[in-house]
Amino acid sequence: MTKEIAIAAKNITKNYGEKSALNGLNLSVNRGEIYGLLGHNGAGKTTTVSIFTTLIQPTSGEATINGHDIAKEASQVRNSIGYLPENVQLYEYLSVFENLEYLGKLSGLKNPRNRILEVLDLLEFKSHLHEKVSTFSKGMKQRVGVAQAILHSPEVLFLDEPTSGLDPEGVIQLREIISLLNKELGMTIFMNTHLLSEVTKLCTQIGILKNGKLIYENSLSSTIDSFDETDSLEDIYFKIDGASKP
Amino acid sequence: MMVFKAAFKHELLSSLRSKSPQLVVTVFLVLTSISSIIGWLTVRNVTKIYNDIVSQNLTKAPNPFTNVPSLYYMRDSVIYVVLIGSLMSIILGAQASLRDRKSNANELIKTRNVNLVHRILGQLSAIASIIVLLEIVALLTSFILIWVIQKTPLNIGAVFSLLGYGAVSAILMIALAAIGFTFGTISKSEESSLLYPIVGWALVTFTIPQIITSIHPVALLNPTPAVSTGTGLAQSVINVISPLAVMENFKAIANAILGVDKSIQLSLVDLLSFSLFAGVGVMASVVISSKSFGRKLDA
Amino acid sequence: MRKLLIVTKKEVQDAIRSRQALALIAFLSLSILISVWVASASFSIKMDEYNLYLAALTPDMHSQALSRPQLFPLTLIRSGIEYIEILGALFAFIIGFTSVSRERSRGTSLLLLSRPIKKSEILLAKSLGLLVIWTSVLATIYLTSIAAIIGIGHGRLQVIDYVRLGIVFLFADIYLLFWSFFAVAVTARLKQFSSAILVGITAWLMVVLVIPQIGDTMDPDNQVPGGLFGSLGIVKATETSILAHFHSFDVIRNGLEVTSITKLFERVAFAFLGIKDKYNQLPISSVAKALESSLIAVILLTVLIGISTVLISQNEETLRRRS
Numbered sequence: 001m002t003k004e005i006a007i008a009a010k011n012i013t014k015n016y017g018e019k020s021a022l023n024g025l026n027l028s029v030n031r032g033e034i035y036g037l038l039g040h041n042g043a044g045k046t047t048t049v050s051i052f053t054t055l056i057q058p059t060s061g062e063a064t065i066n067g068h069d070i071a072k073e074a075s076q077v078r079n080s081i082g083y084l085p086e087n088v089q090l091y092e093y094l095s096v097f098e099n100l101e102y103l104g105k106l107s108g109l110k111n112p113r114n115r116i117l118e119v120l121d122l123l124e125f126k127s128h129l130h131e132k133v134s135t136f137s138k139g140m141k142q143r144v145g146v147a148q149a150i151l152h153s154p155e156v157l158f159l160d161e162p163t164s165g166l167d168p169e170g171v172i173q174l175r176e177i178i179s180l181l182n183k184e185l186g187m188t189i190f191m192n193t194h195l196l197s198e199v200t201k202l203c204t205q206i207g208i209l210k211n212g213k214l215i216y217e218n219s220l221s222s223t224i225d226s227f228d229e230t231d232s233l234e235d236i237y238f239k240i241d242g243a244s245k246p
Numbered sequence: 247m248m249v250f251k252a253a254f255k256h257e258l259l260s261s262l263r264s265k266s267p268q269l270v271v272t273v274f275l276v277l278t279s280i281s282s283i284i285g286w287l288t289v290r291n292v293t294k295i296y297n298d299i300v301s302q303n304l305t306k307a308p309n310p311f312t313n314v315p316s317l318y319y320m321r322d323s324v325i326y327v328v329l330i331g332s333l334m335s336i337i338l339g340a341q342a343s344l345r346d347r348k349s350n351a352n353e354l355i356k357t358r359n360v361n362l363v364h365r366i367l368g369q370l371s372a373i374a375s376i377i378v379l380l381e382i383v384a385l386l387t388s389f390i391l392i393w394v395i396q397k398t399p400l401n402i403g404a405v406f407s408l409l410g411y412g413a414v415s416a417i418l419m420i421a422l423a424a425i426g427f428t429f430g431t432i433s434k435s436e437e438s439s440l441l442y443p444i445v446g447w448a449l450v451t452f453t454i455p456q457i458i459t460s461i462h463p464v465a466l467l468n469p470t471p472a473v474s475t476g477t478g479l480a481q482s483v484i485n486v487i488s489p490l491a492v493m494e495n496f497k498a499i500a501n502a503i504l505g506v507d508k509s510i511q512l513s514l515v516d517l518l519s520f521s522l523f524a525g526v527g528v529m530a531s532v533v534i535s536s537k538s539f540g541r542k543l544d545a
Numbered sequence: 546m547r548k549l550l551i552v553t554k555k556e557v558q559d560a561i562r563s564r565q566a567l568a569l570i571a572f573l574s575l576s577i578l579i580s581v582w583v584a585s586a587s588f589s590i591k592m593d594e595y596n597l598y599l600a601a602l603t604p605d606m607h608s609q610a611l612s613r614p615q616l617f618p619l620t621l622i623r624s625g626i627e628y629i630e631i632l633g634a635l636f637a638f639i640i641g642f643t644s645v646s647r648e649r650s651r652g653t654s655l656l657l658l659s660r661p662i663k664k665s666e667i668l669l670a671k672s673l674g675l676l677v678i679w680t681s682v683l684a685t686i687y688l689t690s691i692a693a694i695i696g697i698g699h700g701r702l703q704v705i706d707y708v709r710l711g712i713v714f715l716f717a718d719i720y721l722l723f724w725s726f727f728a729v730a731v732t733a734r735l736k737q738f739s740s741a742i743l744v745g746i747t748a749w750l751m752v753v754l755v756i757p758q759i760g761d762t763m764d765p766d767n768q769v770p771g772g773l774f775g776s777l778g779i780v781k782a783t784e785t786s787i788l789a790h791f792h793s794f795d796v797i798r799n800g801l802e803v804t805s806i807t808k809l810f811e812r813v814a815f816a817f818l819g820i821k822d823k824y825n826q827l828p829i830s831s832v833a834k835a836l837e838s839s840l841i842a843v844i845l846l847t848v849l850i851g852i853s854t855v856l857i858s859q860n861e862e863t864l865r866r867r868s
Contacts, residue, residue, distance in 0.1 A: 057861060075663075087652070090656075092651070093562065102555055108548075273750070284763060288765065291763075291794050292765045298787055304783060304787075305777040310776060322758070329750060330755075333750065337742065436646065441639055444639075445572065460583045460587045464757070
């Protein structure tokens with residue numbers, strides 16, 4: 001039985017002037033997976049997410065989300081995705097509710113109040129409903145960031161370096177949330193990261209990006225199986241990447 | 247001294263690398279040059295009109311432009327300093343202090359044992375150097391243009407007047423850059439750091455002179471200082487608020503130095519209020535900026 | 546449409562929250578009050594001088610006395626209009642700049658752009674928000690002006706005067722929107738905010754101050770105290786015939802002036818308020834006919850800059866987070 005494809009990229013290139021950020025990217029993610037895109041800084045991870053979330057257009061190639069073309073059906077794509085940018089910034093002078101109400105309405109929710117309460121309940125953040133975002137720690141802001149991304153019940157969630165800058169407790173909490181969204185709500189999750197530990201603990205499938213090209217793609221379990229038993233994921237990463245381990 | 251030198255060099259490098267000062271220099275120079283050329287074209291046109299009138303025997307009055315002082319063509323540049331020079335200086339100053347705040351480089355400086363006063367003096371001196379350089383280029387351009395227009399170079403007296411005018415213009419611009427720098431340090435956001443000093447500039451350039459002289463704002467764009475048409479305001483009140491009309495004081499001093507209008511003499515009161523403004527502006531900037539250093543910008 | 550209104554509503558709420566609109570109303574109202582106060586004080590001085598002059602005349606000279614100075618109440622707000630022309634434009638730019646720069650520097654533009662709303666809709670909504678803000682500010686200033694003219698200037702306003710003033714404030718609204726739209730376009734498109742500010746301030750200097758000033762400088766009559774022709778003892782009829790020989794210079798001068806929307810707005814405002822003598826007390830329809838091209842130009846320029854704001858949304862860099 002073939003699995004349904006949630007995210008697909010076919011031969012995508014993205015140039016910024018002379019500089020090439022993506023260089024023939026091919027990638028596919030099945031529905032219900034948690035996909036971890038690994039790579040060095042500057043490998044093209046954020047460019048990839050920006051293309052999938054319709055923030056930028058590829059120079060050439062095609063990409064689809066749930067079968068919708070990101071260029072021709074941008075509106076349908078946006079309806080079916082949620083996005084948490086790296087170091088999410090919110091309207092600091094607004095409360096959690098006001099932030100979510102505004103962004104929820106823009107996502108097409110006519111009366112988002114109940115949904116906001118439901119989502120905050122899920123994220124165990126309901127008690128902060130009327131507090132201003134400016135008073136929050138980074139971890140708390142990240143939760144509001146997740147809330148805004150899942151308000152409209154998207155099928156696919158894009159997370160750009162979601163644990164960046166969080167303390168260990170915040171990292172664990174966010175990991176639990178991501179897992180919950182995948183298992184309970186069946187969301188397909190695509191996350192950029194350079195933290196191998198995140199991938200090991202969360203992802204079902206991994207891809208490694210180097211110089212704008214996907215040089216490796218497989219399920220996490222097969223990846224670990226296909227290398228030496230003694231190899232850690234870190235060792236595996238450096239073997240695939242071809243770079244020597246520092 | 248080391249902090250001063252390092253800050254000076256860094257500020258010079260940062261300011262010259264960003265596009266802003268390049269645009270400032272271009273706009274300022276182009277407009278100063280245009281003002282001389284337009285002035286020259288107009289005088290030529292007026293002389294043609296005058297000759298036409300004389301040829302029809304309609305007047306016996308002398309040509310109002312015979313024997314105009316050689317610096318007459320600098321007349322409009324006074325207003326360009328008040329308008330363009332001032333605003334650009336405020337922006338230059340504000341951007342300098344905002345640059346560190348936006349990049350959070352202030353955090354790196356705060357953790358070092360840095361004498362903040364020396365650092366700010368270094369930064370302000372670098373901005374002042376840029377302004378002085380700008381003024382030198384502007385004066386040189388004017389000197390060459392007037393030479394071309396009059397087909398003879400300025401005499402030594404006129405050159406000194408030109409230099410004096412350049413110095414006063416530079417002082418005004420440096421003081422305003424320092425004020426801009428202060429607002430860049432203390433304001434909560436980038437917008438307010440520009441909005442407040444520009445509103446202040448507008449009050450000083452238009453509102454206060456209007457209250458004193460009852461001259462309409464557009465007429466205040468005249469390069470010569472405004473003459474009161476009567477506001478009904480008591481003279482004592484006018485005396486108190488006159489020193490606040492900094493741009494009018496500057497116009498009076500600049501016109502007196504350039505000798506364009508013989509009726510305008512250098513006044514001690516204008517000179518004192520102008521110097522006080524410049525001195526207090528720079529000193530307050532150093533004190534306030536060093537005390538408020540490291541304030542975070544609102545997200 | 547619904548999403549457009551949601552963004553517009555937030556734009557207006559933000560302006561209220563940041564107290565910007567309030568600060569604008571306060572500053573422009575104050576300038577109107579000062580301008581009416583100064584102008585009416587000036588008029589009283591003129592009246593006092595006239596009364597002294599009358600008192601100095603012998604009874605037999607009264608029939609030949611100069612006519613009594615007349616107060617046209619709407620002309621009292623001339624300086625207020627000039628403040629809108631000069632400073633209003635600057636504030637309008639800053640407000641437009643803020644509306645976009647905040648979103649971009651915070652990075653909240655990413656949250657908006659990943660939702661089913663187009664860039665063009667976001668920019669359009671922001672522009673609509675600015676329309677609401679400026680219309681509210683100017684409506685308040687309109688009322689302040691009337692209160693100032695009646696309360697401070699002791700002017701008597703006819704119904705037609707309210708209409709004239711209304712037309713002028715409508716055009717002030719369009720004029721200020723031009724500057725706010727321009728700011729939105731520049732700030733959404735340019736990568737660096739400092740470049741946007743500099744482009745804006747340079748455009749403001751050129752359009753609001755430099756071009757009108759060059760126009761004034763090029764007017765031969767402005768070159769000599771008391772006017773060139775006045776100082777040479779030339780009467781109006783001869784002046785016109787002489788100037789006919791120098792038509793091309795005047796064409797260049799006028800051509801330069803009409804490139805400035807500020808000058809166009811000033812012509813419209815001064816005509817409807819009767820500040821320009823030749824339009825004083827003329828019926829509104831006659832003024833509108835005489836100023837037809839300026840009226841159209843002000844509207845057209847604002848519409849064009851509005852359209853270009855939407856057009857720039859096609860570009861990928863537009864509204865993206867500042868790098």
